[in-house]
Amino acid sequence: KAGVTQTPRYLIKTRGQQVTLSCSxxxxxxxxxxxxxxxxxxxxxxxEYFSETQRNKGNFPGRFSGRxxxxxxxxxxxxxLELGDSALYLCASSPDGQGSGYTFGSGTRLTVV
Amino acid sequence: xxxxxxxxxxxxxxxxxxxxxxxxxxxxxYPSLFWYVQYPGEGLQLLLKATKADDxxxxxxxxxxxxxxxxxxxxxxxxxxxxxxxVYFCALSENSGNTPLVFGKGxxxxxxx
Numbered sequence: 192k193a194g195v196t197q198t199p200r201y202l203i204k205t206r207g208q209q210v211t212l213s214c215s216x217x218x219x220x221x222x223x224x225x226x227x228x229x230x231x232x233x234x235x236x237x238x239e240y241f242s243e244t245q246r247n248k249g250n251f252p253g254r255f256s257g258r259x260x261x262x263x264x265x266x267x268x269x270x271x272l273e274l275g276d277s278a279l280y281l282c283a284s285s286p287d288g289q290g291s292g293y294t295f296g297s298g299t300r301l302t303v304v
Numbered sequence: 305x306x307x308x309x310x311x312x313x314x315x316x317x318x319x320x321x322x323x324x325x326x327x328x329x330x331x332x333x334y335p336s337l338f339w340y341v342q343y344p345g346e347g348l349q350l351l352l353k354a355t356k357a358d359d360x361x362x363x364x365x366x367x368x369x370x371x372x373x374x375x376x377x378x379x380x381x382x383x384x385x386x387x388x389x390x391v392y393f394c395a396l397s398e399n400s401g402n403t404p405l406v407f408g409k410g411x412x413x414x415x416x417x
Contacts, residue, residue, distance in 0.1 A: 195347075197347075224404055224405075226405075226407075233407060233408070233409045233410060234393065234407040234410075236404040236405070236406075239404055247403065247404055249404070281347055281348065283348075283405075293350070293405060294350075295340075295347040295348040295349070296347050297345075297346055297347040298346075298347050
């Protein structure tokens with residue numbers, strides 16, 4: 192069974208640009224969550240989507256947004272990039288959003304220059 | 305809100321040494337507890353979990369016991385190997401409702417031959 196697939200693996204963007212990251216969950220999983228990982232702040236929850244609806248949201252500015260499609264694939268978008276947005280962005284899927292079922296992807300490494 | 309505190313690293317051990325990584329938590333309800341491991345350049349992998357008080361999670365020689373009275377979930381391994389070198393994250397998720405995983409800051413373990 193395929194795991195959680197995140198694309199691209201690496202990305203370099205310039206300040207002020209916008210970026211879209213993609214996550215394909217495990218087949219049958221309806222919940223997709225996004226986390227930002229930085230050396231200073233550790234792993235911080237961005238948002239969770241379940242059946243195309245945002246169900247939980249972390250404490251991030253409105254520049255961070257996401258969506259989920261009917262096939263459960265999810266995208267997150269960051270607009271007006273700042274240097275501080277440089278991070279590893281991890282996606283996790285689960286059948287129902289309960290903590291015990293999460294499977295993480297390998298992440299997208301975003302570097303803002 | 306919920307939080308997880310784990311010992312600061314890095315931790316450096318010789319091969320076959322005993323490992324303990326401390327983790328304590330604060331939660332409003334009755335959480336499930338997890339240990340995740342992150343190898344260089346990879347996402348997070350679930351190492352073990354426990355869903356209620358006094359449960360012991362175990363995997364690959366690692367163990368952790370859910371201690372409600374001390375709100376702890378310390379990770380232990382009797383004899384570490386070089387291949388155990390990684391970053392270890394303690395995490396919780398409330399069992400009631402759909403709440404995201406809350407992570408500790410992570411502990412980097414280096415095992416030298």
